[in-house]
Amino acid sequence: MDKAKEKVQRFRAREQRILDAALELLLEHGEEKVTVEQIAERVDIGKGTIYKHFISKTEIYMRLLMDYEKSLTDRLKTALAAAEQGDITAPARAYFESRMADPSKDRLFQRLEEKIIALNLAPEMIAELHAIRNSNASALNRVFERRMEQGVLKKVPAYFYYSTYWALVQGAVELYHSKSFSDVIEDREGLMEFIMDVGVHIGDISGRRPQQDEGRPGGESAGTSSFS
Numbered sequence: 001m002d003k004a005k006e007k008v009q010r011f012r013a014r015e016q017r018i019l020d021a022a023l024e025l026l027l028e029h030g031e032e033k034v035t036v037e038q039i040a041e042r043v044d045i046g047k048g049t050i051y052k053h054f055i056s057k058t059e060i061y062m063r064l065l066m067d068y069e070k071s072l073t074d075r076l077k078t079a080l081a082a083a084e085q086g087d088i089t090a091p092a093r094a095y096f097e098s099r100m101a102d103p104s105k106d107r108l109f110q111r112l113e114e115k116i117i118a119l120n121l122a123p124e125m126i127a128e129l130h131a132i133r134n135s136n137a138s139a140l141n142r143v144f145e146r147r148m149e150q151g152v153l154k155k156v157p158a159y160f161y162y163s164t165y166w167a168l169v170q171g172a173v174e175l176y177h178s179k180s181f182s183d184v185i186e187d188r189e190g191l192m193e194f195i196m197d198v199g200v201h202i203g204d205i206s207g208r209r210p211q212q213d214e215g216r217p218g219g220e221s222a223g224t225s226s227f228s
Contacts, residue, residue: 062125069132072098096196103176154203168199
């Protein structure tokens, strides 16, 4: 392998280890207690090496936030292709499965973003993050509009659906961690699946939900209804 390419690969691999270590520490200790020194120690590198990759701890956090949003973008692209083949609920499942797969991580990222915005720490990176998110929202809104035109969804402004998706996830994530509800909720994972299923089918007026998929989160099978 070319030495220059090998050097770049090592650099990128170390950068990913830094991001992975930062996320592990954030989930273990919370954002208020994590330091660059701790991240460096977790990766087994010097503190100065961290700054070869990131100018600040805030930049590390913003990269985590943007990578999280980009992972949703990738899943939506695959889901939109599946929708074109007839799996009309694929985009909805992609959204809910992406954001509800790890409630602790989603909740952490929401807190991080709110604090970074409140302190005005990285306005340009926040703008980039929101551009990615808005692109994802636009992709979902086009799905909602097309399904409303087909008479599958109740006709409301498309952003009602996206906003409801967001609200369901936020509420689900908070409920997942709520100490007030800890004695009431016996099956947290089952509850998350139920909320996801509600979200995937919200506004559906087609009456064509397949019986065989009931009980499976998000469950309509491909080919049950035309997307195009």
